[in-house]
Amino acid sequence: MRISSLMQKLKKIQGNKSSKENNRLETSLQNELNEWLYRSEVLWRQKSRELWLKERDKNSRFFHLSTIICRRRNTIEAVNNNAGDWVAEPKEIRNVFLENFKILFSEEEVETPQQLDDLVNPCILDVENQLLCSIPSPKDIMNTLFQMSDLKALGPDDFPVLFYKEY
Structure with missing residues (x-):
């Protein structure tokens, strides 16, 4: 109810002539509306988790849909390769990751100066x-x-x- 009343007030103010007072009032209403929208989002997120916890063991439509949504959210559909081009094919994505990991975990040649050998006395x-x-x-x-x-x-x-x- 609070969100709808704030939206009505905001529409009314936006319909008025622009002035410093109207701009200040519009900004404060938008900030308050954003806060209430955020609260609503958090509430629905919590409700969905609660419902999922209650119904996940059942072979329900809700469980199947939430599983599909999670699977989509956890899927990598495209990546940037080293040349900066987008790669969308699964095999190519796999190859991009493989090459980057090979580069990341490859051993670098380390050269030690000769004079360092005599710094530590043999024990x-x-x-x-x-x-x-x-x-x-x-x-x-x-x-x-x-x-x-x-x-x-x-x-x-x-x-x-x-x-x-x-x-």
Whole structure:
């Protein structure tokens, strides 16, 4: 009711002769009308969600229509390619996205200056490095295995340590 009364007042003022007072009054009425229209939009949006929540489990016409509307809203119908042209074919849209993602996630060649290598002193000695790179003996593996807790964490094959201790 408030929206219709504001629209009638606005029509009446717009029909009058233009003056500072009429322009100021028209602006204030338009602002108030916009506020009420926004409130009405929010109200209907909330009502539609409430109705959808109530009736979505039923095989109703409302549910099917809301699903179709959501599907249309979530569809990409056209995109701009790198040349600035609009692409509307689904295969071409897919290719545009694919190319952009390839560019976005491609690895760039990084060049490091030679003088940076000597900035950090090595923290592992050559002897320690050889020990770290060597393959452990079966005895070392068994000692390490028997030092671990039985049921703490699963291994990469989803077996606990207890399995290996027993079998």
